[in-house]
Amino acid sequence: MPLTDTEQAKLGPWVEAELGEQIVSLDLVADGLNLVVAVSTSDADYILRRPNELRDTPMFIDILTEYRALKRLATTEIPAPRPIAHCQDESILGDPFLLMTRLDGDVVPLGSRLPGRYRNSAARKCLANDVIDTLATLHTTPTAPFEKICETHTITDHVAADIARVERAAEAVPESFSQLAAVGDWLRDHVPEPTDTVITHGDYRPGNILFSEAPNLGDNTTHSQPLPTVSGVLDWETLSLGDPRTELGYLLLRWRDAGDPTPTLDSVRTNSETNSVPRGIKQAAASGLAPYTSAPGSPSRHELVTRYETRTGHSTDRLRFAFVSAAFSLAAVWMTLHAQDGGGDTGRLPWIDYLRLTAELAIDNRLEV
Numbered sequence: 592m593p594l595t596d597t598e599q600a601k602l603g604p605w606v607e608a609e610l611g612e613q614i615v616s617l618d619l620v621a622d623g624l625n626l627v628v629a630v631s632t633s634d635a636d637y638i639l640r641r642p643n644e645l646r647d648t649p650m651f652i653d654i655l656t657e658y659r660a661l662k663r664l665a666t667t668e669i670p671a672p673r674p675i676a677h678c679q680d681e682s683i684l685g686d687p688f689l690l691m692t693r694l695d696g697d698v699v700p701l702g703s704r705l706p707g708r709y710r711n712s713a714a715r716k717c718l719a720n721d722v723i724d725t726l727a728t729l730h731t732t733p734t735a736p737f738e739k740i741c742e743t744h745t746i747t748d749h750v751a752a753d754i755a756r757v758e759r760a761a762e763a764v765p766e767s768f769s770q771l772a773a774v775g776d777w778l779r780d781h782v783p784e785p786t787d788t789v790i791t792h793g794d795y796r797p798g799n800i801l802f803s804e805a806p807n808l809g810d811n812t813t814h815s816q817p818l819p820t821v822s823g824v825l826d827w828e829t830l831s832l833g834d835p836r837t838e839l840g841y842l843l844l845r846w847r848d849a850g851d852p853t854p855t856l857d858s859v860r861t862n863s864e865t866n867s868v869p870r871g872i873k874q875a876a877a878s879g880l881a882p883y884t885s886a887p888g889s890p891s892r893h894e895l896v897t898r899y900e901t902r903t904g905h906s907t908d909r910l911r912f913a914f915v916s917a918a919f920s921l922a923a924v925w926m927t928l929h930a931q932d933g934g935g936d937t938g939r940l941p942w943i944d945y946l947r948l949t950a951e952l953a954i955d956n957r958l959e960v
Contacts, residue, residue, distance in 0.1 A: 641688035694823035696801030712888025727902035764934035793829025840913025847879025
């Protein structure tokens with residue numbers, strides 16, 4: 592448990608004072624960009640989130656803003672955790688933190704297969720459609736309640752922030768990132784005109800989405816195997832108002848179509864121990880960042896976009912730009928983390944190379960978006 596004995600001793604009285612409940616157990620869920628701890632009390636189960644990294648960088652919001660945003664999301668149709676309390680007193684856990692309800696379901700991390708019960712065509716189609724429908728619901732939710740607490744980030748803002756990330760990280764580590772910088776130059780030269788402004792999650796991907804078994808509707812559409820439904824959208828630390836295409840492109844970056852070319856991995860940096868391209872990179876090149884999206888039943892990118900357009904009415908032109916921007920943005924974040932970890936063998940350099948190659952395929956029109 593990353594919480595020290597002293598921190599645990601301070602957390603107990605805080606929970607009792609805020610909720611009138613006593614902590615029964617603490618279990619580590621994750622310790623990456625955020626420390627995430629499952630907190631069970633005498634009455635309920637909660638999730639505690641304390642930022643570890645990036646909260647003081649552009650495009651991220653602080654804990655108090657996240658708490659306020661979750662309060663507003665609780666009045667919408669988006670299945671987000673309900674905020675319970677927040678703490679700005681850094682003497683408790685060293686940094687501000689947030690306590691929220693714990694939602695049930697499974698996530699599908701980067702490069703992972705679906706849970707066994709969903710490895711069939713019907714489940715893949717159902718999952719993809721529910722993911723895009725939930726995004727459509729978010730992007731058609733009225734923005735007015737969020738305008739006083741959320742910043743508005745245009746596509747130009749996103750590109751500028753990501754280029755700045757790459758430049759700062761490149762100064763901190765000795766590796767060359769000139770080819771990635773060229774992708775940033777292309778983006779700067781091809782920024783599209785603004786369209787609609789919507790609520791954007793900022794990191795909308797399967798790894799931040801909980802899936803649970805859909806209820807039996809009791810009609811003729813039931814299947815012999817369970818179907819998944821979105822039961823929660825997590826990690827709202829990058830919420831803002833912005834162009835819906837940035838978020839749609841970010842989701843489509845995970846999708847693999849049957850006709851997609853396989854990137855040549857000659858320029859991908861190798862693992863220092865094996866002197867070979869990491870296995871995960873090879874798998875991503877063959878099957879995509881979310882391998883189940885290339886399996887039977889999963890809709891194509893075009894089918895997802897069409898479904899999104901039907902449900903939102905938002906413009907989806909210039910999605911190739913949004914796709915390239917998504918790959919560059921993720922590479923920029925991983926570069927920042929690589930630099931903050933001191934460079935060296937963090938395992939992120941091959942993935943940064945892979946994202947750059949994916950962006951180049953789209954720029955060259957070899958990847959249809």
